[in-house]
Amino acid sequence: MKFRYSKWTESSMTDEQRLQNMVSLFSYLLLQTSGDAEEALEWMRQLGQEYELFDKDMTMEDFIEKLKELGYIDDAKDVIVLTSKGVQRIREDALREVFTNLKKSPEGSHESPHTGQGVDRLSETKKYTFGDQPTNIDLTSTLKNALLHDSIEKFQLHEDDIEVYETEHLTSCATVVLLDISHSMILYGEDRITPAKQVSLALAELIRTKFPKDHLNIVVFGDDAKEITLAELPFVTVGPYHTNTLAALRLARSILRRKGNVNRQVFLVTDGKPSAIFDESGRLYRNSFGLDPRIVNKTLDEAVACRREKIVISTFMVARDPYLINFVEELTRANKGRAYYSSLNKLGEYIFVDYIRNRRQKFNSSIP
Secondary structure, X not given: OOOOOOOOOOOOOXXXXXXXXXXXXXXXXXXXXXXXXHXXXXXXXXXXXXXXXXXOOOOHHHHHHHHHHHOOEEEEXXXXXXXXXXXXXXXXXXXXXXXXXXXXXXXXXXEEEEEOOEEEXXXXXXXXXXXXXXXXXXXXXXXXXXXXXXXXXXXXXXXXXXXXXXXXXXXXEEEEEEEEOOHHHHHHHOXXXXXXXXHXXXXXXXXXXXXXXXXXEEEEEOOOEEEEOHHHHHHOOOOOOOOOHHHHHHHHHHHHHOOOOOEEEEEEEEOOOOOEEEOOOXXXXXXXXXXXXXXXXXXXXXXXXXXXXXXXXXXXXXXOOHHHHHHHHHHHHHHOOEEEEOOHHHHHHHHHHHHHHHOOOOOOOOOO
């Protein structure tokens, strides 16, 4: 019997690795098709033909069957649909994709600089107080303290002798992601909504898996703002809407007011200046030209209201429109928040660095 071996290269992949890469590509296509599995598969078929992704070892039909076996898609009335497991895979792939762009950092993920009841042990010690975990007792220091006033023969341990290791205080956080779905997110053929959705999904997966005690709410906004569920996020589409940033911030403030968390923040992902508000009669007032003072001033008032309730607004701009930059600078000053100018391929990095970094400090310490 003869065997033929090919030369190993660093880029060589096993069949399983190849399959996982193909599934990840399918996940990204699902984001672009707003969760339409049949359209994503058609794009996959076209890419396969153009770039020779499939061969006799794995045909397109084999790939579809594998997706069904894995539980990512299913047949429903002669239509292939995305399953809940498929939605979870999109979140996992989004998280993985975002974190491959993150630079290594010595900072931790979820700590604050304040010591207290936590999990990660520090080298410093302190006197025992009621509520400290017995597992954090420093035996060496404790025994040394006891021997300073007693001998081995008459050994007695007093409460004042006990020293425990300091631990990093773990904070909880409530976050609302505001996702702009106005028409400009796909204007001039530039896809801004897909990476914005990808980041929102990745952030949700990060919180769900690593910080399960945190709260995450997602709000989409165009002419108006509405809260959506995590399961709905992959299916979000852009509409013929204006940008009602005021409605988005107001809804976020209402959501965060109910959370009761110490740390509360808003991530505003947008590519345009505010161009709409509801007037006193409830009618939508719109103006897409320049910075309308009537719209801008009302939006800034809401930013100040967020500041008074100790809600930090971090704005992530996926465009460099001068009007947008001018507005965001005013918004940041009014809220004492943060602003990030980012290209589409760096959006995920900036949002995740900010989220993780925020966990290492008390929010709003500078807010009056």
